[in-house]
Amino acid sequence: MENQQHTGSPVATAAKAKPAFIDVRNVGQVFRTQSGGEVVALQDVNLTIGDGEFISVLGPSGCGKSTLMPILAGLASPTSGDVLMGGEPITGPGKDVGVVFQQPALFPWRTVLRNVTLSAEVLGLPKAAARQRAQELLDVVGLGHAGGMYPYELSGGMQQRVGIARALLHDPKLLLMDEPFGALDALTRENMGLELLRIWELSRKTVVFVTHSVSEALFLADRVVVMAARPGRVAEIHEVQVPRPRTLDHMSTPEFGEAAAYLRHLLGAKTGD
Amino acid sequence: MSNTIIATEPKLPPAEKPQRPTTGGWLRKYLPETLGIPAVVVIIIAGWAWAVQAFNIRSVILPSPLGVWKSLLAGLAADPASPASYYYHAWVTLSEILGGFFLGSVLGLALALVLSQVRILERIFNPLIVAFQSVPKIAIAPLFIIWFGFGSESKIALVTLIVFFPVLVAGFAGFKSVERERRDVMHSLGASKWQTFTMLVLPGSLPFVFTGLEISLVHAMTATVVAEFLAGQAGIGVLIVQMGQVLDTAGIFSLMVVLGVMGFALVQILAFIRKRLLFWSAAVRGAKA
Ligand SMILES: Nc1ncnc2c1ncn2[C@@H]1O[C@H](COP(=O)(O)OP(=O)(O)OP(=O)(O)O)[C@@H](O)[C@H]1O
Numbered sequence: 024m025e026n027q028q029h030t031g032s033p034v035a036t037a038a039k040a041k042p043a044f045i046d047v048r049n050v051g052q053v054f055r056t057q058s059g060g061e062v063v064a065l066q067d068v069n070l071t072i073g074d075g076e077f078i079s080v081l082g083p084s085g086c087g088k089s090t091l092m093p094i095l096a097g098l099a100s101p102t103s104g105d106v107l108m109g110g111e112p113i114t115g116p117g118k119d120v121g122v123v124f125q126q127p128a129l130f131p132w133r134t135v136l137r138n139v140t141l142s143a144e145v146l147g148l149p150k151a152a153a154r155q156r157a158q159e160l161l162d163v164v165g166l167g168h169a170g171g172m173y174p175y176e177l178s179g180g181m182q183q184r185v186g187i188a189r190a191l192l193h194d195p196k197l198l199l200m201d202e203p204f205g206a207l208d209a210l211t212r213e214n215m216g217l218e219l220l221r222i223w224e225l226s227r228k229t230v231v232f233v234t235h236s237v238s239e240a241l242f243l244a245d246r247v248v249v250m251a252a253r254p255g256r257v258a259e260i261h262e263v264q265v266p267r268p269r270t271l272d273h274m275s276t277p278e279f280g281e282a283a284a285y286l287r288h289l290l291g292a293k294t295g296d
Numbered sequence: 297m298s299n300t301i302i303a304t305e306p307k308l309p310p311a312e313k314p315q316r317p318t319t320g321g322w323l324r325k326y327l328p329e330t331l332g333i334p335a336v337v338v339i340i341i342a343g344w345a346w347a348v349q350a351f352n353i354r355s356v357i358l359p360s361p362l363g364v365w366k367s368l369l370a371g372l373a374a375d376p377a378s379p380a381s382y383y384y385h386a387w388v389t390l391s392e393i394l395g396g397f398f399l400g401s402v403l404g405l406a407l408a409l410v411l412s413q414v415r416i417l418e419r420i421f422n423p424l425i426v427a428f429q430s431v432p433k434i435a436i437a438p439l440f441i442i443w444f445g446f447g448s449e450s451k452i453a454l455v456t457l458i459v460f461f462p463v464l465v466a467g468f469a470g471f472k473s474v475e476r477e478r479r480d481v482m483h484s485l486g487a488s489k490w491q492t493f494t495m496l497v498l499p500g501s502l503p504f505v506f507t508g509l510e511i512s513l514v515h516a517m518t519a520t521v522v523a524e525f526l527a528g529q530a531g532i533g534v535l536i537v538q539m540g541q542v543l544d545t546a547g548i549f550s551l552m553v554v555l556g557v558m559g560f561a562l563v564q565i566l567a568f569i570r571k572r573l574l575f576w577s578a579a580v581r582g583a584k585a
Pocket residue numbers: 054055056062063064082083084085086087088089090091255
């Protein structure tokens with residue numbers, strides 16, 4: 024269990040002393056384009072994610088970040104390689120995964136509360152308990168008052184928080200977030216990051232968080248997976264040294280600045296090819 | 297339409313600083329509705345009455361408003377059970393409209409559902425539907441009278457056909473309109489096809505479906521009356537033809553009033569249901585304010 028990193032992977036970092044939860048092994052994804060060409064969206068991706076670990080995925084546009092997410096969610100199967108969750112291959116979508124998208128993708132005809140209880144309805148969980156848990160989650164994301172409102176009555180940031188509550192309702196072990204704060208302004212974004220860390224510290228889910236923002240990736244994650252494009256691949260896995268619990272003050276420390284500069288250098292070097 | 301567009305956005309400022317909470321304020325706000333509409337109607341009727349008098353128009357050509365009013369009262373005063381009563385004919389026409397509208401909508405939505413689910417059928421039928429859609433279906437009315445007889449059946453069949461296509465096209469567009477990320481939400485939870493349909497596809501398609509229903513309701517009313525013109529034993533269209541033969545112009549006008557009230561009521565009922573059901577849809581929210 025100690026060292027799950029695969030030999031042959033150029034990015035073997037010292038694995039944390041956490042049991043491996045997600046194991047991405049030699050995953051490749053090739054897309055056929057309409058014109059008959061081929062795009063290598065992912066090539067030989069290896070990644071081991073510990074139970075309860077917070078992983079950020081950082082990389083230039085088109086490097087395959089969004090391609091990786093549905094594979095982890097069991098929504099798509101890779102062209103090659105496989106993904107194990109808790110030692111078992113992922114064969115399809117399951118109730119162990121919660122997904123947050125860049126757009127909140129709420130159901131506009133449902134109240135906020137009923138948006139959050141959606142997964143309970145789909146999975147056939149007891150109604151009363153689901154409602155109670157939904158209310159608790161709404162309290163956690165600061166929307167305890169908004170349960171009876173409709174999505175169009177909320178701001179973009181509020182909608183995104185509803186999306187997070189919805190993804191957490193069925194208590195998934197793995198939370199996948201693809202640029203969830205991408206559509207938000209800088210201030211809201213920072214607050215949402217803090218909020219997310221608070222939720223994560225309470226629930227200790229395993230989180231895979233895709234972002235374009237270097238500082239966001241560093242601020243949130245235990246480890247930052249830096250990807251490169253054409254072909255989409257893992258360039259480096261950076262272990263974040265910033266202690267927890269983290270506050271916004273951590274972002275102005277010299278260590279943080281150094282790490283950010285290093286990651287930016289990696290991105291700059293890898294995108295230029 | 298135009299005043300709704302203006303009224304949607306700048307809603308907040310007046311709500312913030314209370315604008316004279318007097319009846320005068322309310323009256324001013326709804327001036328176009330409370331005074332404007334009745335005023336225009338009165339002016340039109342008065343102008344009409346004046347023109348009939350001033351130019352000495354024969355009542356066969358254009359009856360006076362009073363003559364129309366008398367015809368209307370006579371038609372409505374007759375025993376509702378007797379075939380001379382407007383109620384009886386209006387009821388026949390209404391039931392034909394509603395029967396055809398219901399049948400056509402159900403069939404249209406059912407086929408839309410099947411086509412949206414089965415890829416092969418979609419590819420076979422879509423070109424055919426596009427081809428059929430542009431055929432003026434009203435032209436088949438005489439054939440339907442041969443097939444289904446002089447009674448209500450032929451009218452209901454025609455209305456069904458006419459309602460079918462717009463609802464089919466709108467329903468199909470609606471069922472196909474689901475946003476990919478919302479579908480992924482259901483998919484990632486392992487939702488069944490049925491769950492995805494009832495929880496996501498169906499509610500999401502309603503704005504499209506209602507647009508189709510609203511378009512075809514107007515077509516349904518026109519088609520019913522036209523089919524009644526051709527042949528029939530009862531219905532407003534039949535009555536209009538009979539009155540035309542005896543040059544009862546005032547009677548025809550009074551039936552236009554009946555049809556107008558009926559059409560207005562049907563459209564309003566549908567609009568009301570739409571508002572209740574689709575309060576969340578941007579199009580409705582824009583029109584409500
Ligand atoms: N369905 C598809 N068919 C063909 N090519 C695809 C498809 N989906 C993704 N690709 C290609 O795969 C590559 C990776 O796409 P992906 O969406 O994963 O990038 P990304 O890292 O999420 O980018 P961004 O940061 O802009 O969201 C891109 O080159 C894209 O063109």
